[in-house]
Amino acid sequence: MSASVPTATLHPPKRGAISIRGITRIFTGSTPAVDHVDLEIHAGEFFTLLGPSGCGKTTLLRMLAGFETPDEGKILISGKDMEDVPAHKRAVNTVFQSYALFPHLNVEQNIGFGLRMKGVKTPERKKRVNAVMEMMQIGQFATRSAAQLSGGQRQRVALARALVNEPDVVLLDEPLSALDAKLRSELQIELLRMQKRLGMTFIFVTHDQHEALVMSDRIGVMSQGRLEQVGPVLDVYEKPRNVFVAEFLGLSNIWPITPTGPHSAASPIGELGIAAPLNGASMAMIRPEKIWIYNDTAVPKDRANLFLGTVREAIYMGASTQYRIELAGGQSVLAFDTNNQAAERSWRPGEPVAVELKPDNIMLISP
Amino acid sequence: MKFLSYIAAGAIALGLAAPAAHAGQPTLNLFIWSDYIDPGLIKSFEAQCNCKVVETDYESNAELEAKLRAGGDSQYDVVVPSSYYVPELQDEGLIQTLDHSKLPNFTNLATKFQNPDYDQNDAYSIPYQWGTTGIVYDPAKIKDPGTGWGLLFDPKMNPNYPFVIPKGEGRDQIGAACAYLGYGFNCSEKSQWIAAAKLIEQTKKRSNFAGFVDETPARDQMKSGLIAAAMAYNGDIGQCYGDGSCKSLKFFLPKEGAEIWVDTMAIPTHAPHPELALQFINFILDANNGATLSNFNQYASPNAASQKQLSGILASKLLNPSPEEMQRLVFLAPLRGAQYKLFNQIWTSVLQ
Amino acid sequence: MIPRGVRYALSGISWPLYALLYTPLALVAYYSFAPAPNEAGHSLHAYNLLLHDGDVFSALRRSLILAIGSAITSTALGTLLGYGLCRFRTPNAKGVLAHIPSLIIYTPIIMPSLVFGISELIFFNLVHNATGMLGAGLETMIIAHITFQVPYVALTVYARLAGLDRYLFDAANDLYANGLKSFLYLIIPLVQPAIIGGFMLGITLSIDDFTISFFTSGPGSVTLPIYIYGAIARKGISPEINAIGTLMIGTIILLALIHFFITRHRDRAGQFAARGSIS
């Protein structure tokens, strides 16, 4: 990903495409908050910046919005260099974590604020505000003040306030984090539909990997100011580049390996057959749901990467059960098993089992 | 926001209206003892000079001096210091010499008030009014006032009824105490001053001492019955005899000696309108105006030409001390230089 | 929380204390209705005198010019000051320099008004002697009053701004408002209660003050408090003085109550603005 191809110069830039080149931001007296980040975001994409708090994702977003000035590097939005374009002149709108609704204005006025500042005349403004309010189903709150709204309603107003300006890009800074779980998953879907319908570029910042997986076209995972991996959701989850990405996006089993042949390597749990070319890789990873569990009485024959062990822990999670299985060598393996059989069929701690790590499912990662 | 702009508009209107009323007119800033000029006189002077008179009041020579010191010498046009203060203000460079060619009415002054000891050739000051300082008491409460300063300084003569002593610059008070102690009103020895100061300090500790209150306010407290004895100017008492508001009060000049004084008109060194000031002084020196002034103030007039028109109490013994009384009346000697400083420190220590 | 017995005891102590707080003021009002000399009962005699007293009216006019004029200026200076310090000061700045604005702001609040007044007296005197400008009078009084009001206005505005969700400023910026437009359409309306509050505070402080006015006044700049003080020092308390006092007390109480009930309604929206921030 680090190879930044200057696409903008080769093809006519599309409205809403973003090109970030070598962006760095250092707050006085600390390590860089954003450290030489290169990133291409396609027009009309739902792109998520994912990372733990303090990883620099919000700072990156604020630089896109123009609230922060990069110390180094360039940002191009719709092909235009943003260096001398202040926040109030960028065709970019933000939905803030706290919503930042203006307390002295009612819903309608809040939504119309941007158009009013742009100098859009009242009749036209009214029309567009009404259209957006209808789309967001908040028309009945038009004259209420922000104080009189629930969290979900405020969220919709904040989004409407951004969308009504028909910006090239909408930036969303953890907009759902203050909501309860149920409302949150409803709004995730709604947000996604809205984005697909309008075709605007959405850049979504979150620390919640489920949210990222559910909503995004592509994800950029950040850590300590650097982009660890950028790619389609599936790639990032299934083929993480390194330990950080693997661990941040869900549970995983990770072992150091020493290649012993073109498709085999030594690991703490024993010799592993691996389908992918090793090329000197030093770590291997497998997701728990990719591990097969068998009764020790029904172990299939002639399979690679079969290990015997004992169930030490079984956590029932409804749709699946998470097992910790201690292998003969004393190493533990995390594995999920779908609860697609009668409840009695699950294993209990102490039961002897066998686990199979299919060579195709083992991914090679860097440390 | 509307609210603020209304207020702003209101304030601007007020502010504009204020100076607009007298725009273009010169202003004479008169700094004078309270209740010491007939408002009617001010009106007629305003009419005559086509100017505006702004009167500001003070209660003691000390206050006058302090204000002149703190920049007043370039803000006031006419001030009215007492005779013994004229040399002091002159030493400090706070008042200017007068151009007698602008004062044709000067000849109206009685000769005995011309060329006084405190101001050779009337170079800095022109007499305004003159009078005496004595004791006023309430005979309903004090049955035996005696004839001397003991009414104020002897606890046996008035053990109960509240009385006051002026605050001022201390000259009258130390003088009175000196006189009571037998040093004479015009005592000038350091040891005499200190003895007098000790006496006043003791007096201050008496339970019926009601505080330091200057003469004119004290007169008003007497009128309302708050206090029973105080030092007073004869004219102040004449004034309230005249309007009937203090008929029952009695005034006397203590036997040990008391002060006779002349209040004078002077022009501060950097007065903004010295021409107007001279015009005002000349206006007061006019025979008719001098009479009006005294008839209002009930103080004796140094203006010989005015005497015929003086009415009522002005002819009384109160304002015209008998030759026998004149014997014990003294002009306070001006204090100069180090003496002034020493006296001030003594008086300050009394007030503490 | 508080046991019932204690509650009764507290009421038993407090109501008389409340009464005591207002007794002197009530007496002022009571004596203002004293009859004219040689009459009996109560009358509006003193108020009638007031109506025809030109000195009182010019003192009142000067007091109003002083209060409103100084409050307007100090509101402008103080609002900008509070705004600037809240928005543009480098956060967590260390060192002596960073504390200078705070020191400057707190000095007028801490300094005893007597020292304040005398300092101004001497300073204006020096300036006047040197340049001929700033002779003691209404002008110098206004300057002095502005000086002691500015910090209070700044603190009021600062407290309001500091309590706001800081992302509101970003949001306005994001929605195409430049610095000036944010100031006009976001900050001014949001801070308006604080600005009005600061303005009212300025007026109150100006009307309350005597000491500083006293030392900075000059020829013909007698304001109401100076007039009252002078009259009391000269003649003691008269029904006329009581009448002025009564009118002043009444006006202040009335204005305070009106302000109180107006702001109580409006504050509900204000509280939300302060609570809106998360994190």
Added chain:
Amino acid sequence: MSGALKTEQEIEAGRQRLRLWVTSGPGLVWIMLFLLIPSAVLLGIAFFSSDDYGAPVLPLSVQPFQQVAGYSLLGWDPGNITIFLRSLGQAGTATLVSAALSYPLVFFILSQREDLRPLLLLFIVLPSWTNQVVRTYAWLELLGPNAPVSWAAHLLHAVPPDLGLAPGSFAVTTGLAYNYLPYMIVPLYASAEKLDWTLVEAGRDLYASGLRLFWHAVFPQTLPGLLSGVIFVAIPAFGDYVVPQLLGGDKALMIGSLIANQFTETPDWPYGAALTIIMLVFTGMGLVGFRILTRKLGGAEEVTI
């Protein structure tokens, strides 16, 4: 690279500084020009000699401070020390009185319905919004000669006939306490409002009497507010001018009047300036002392810039 990085930050920091100065500059400069410089001049005057008429002249001298210590042309005099102690005493008594009155008032307000509390608080603060002179002279009506209270005091043989309780020390203390009561109540109320009542409930089992409960469970929690109140009352009361002037009758000078006299009645500017310095030093020491004490005790929250 690092060069470009530095300039970018510098430009931004410079812009920020410019905005800071454009907005807060006028106010700060105003205060500097019309208060800090004047008070520096005043304090500077204390180091000059005074001429015969009390104006400051060269050479520089410590004589004003000797005068403050009581040495004058008359030799040593304890007058200033008396005035000083008297001012401390008056201010201290006024502070004690207002603190003693504030506790019942504050808890009374807290025992009322929540929506009534601001109004009750307002009625305590209201008198302090009328003019200093008016609310001070109002006490003359109550304590002056012939007034009902003075009459009662006379019947009890506390004062001689016709003299009244004002002017005098009693009236000054009363006036100071009345003037500065709100400055005690407001911070005390702020800290009492945040009182942790669970501690009080817990203490109810431990302490037999209500007074001990108050002393051990309530009082320590209100201490930060009380200390702020003490600062807000004691400091201005110490240097007050109007109250002693109107209610003291010049019988017992306080430091404020003493200083003012050096600029009004018996001018001696250097001496007055030296007195001012001493007063400010004491005020400052009191302020710092109480702040240290407050911080040690957990500290009261204030709006700080």
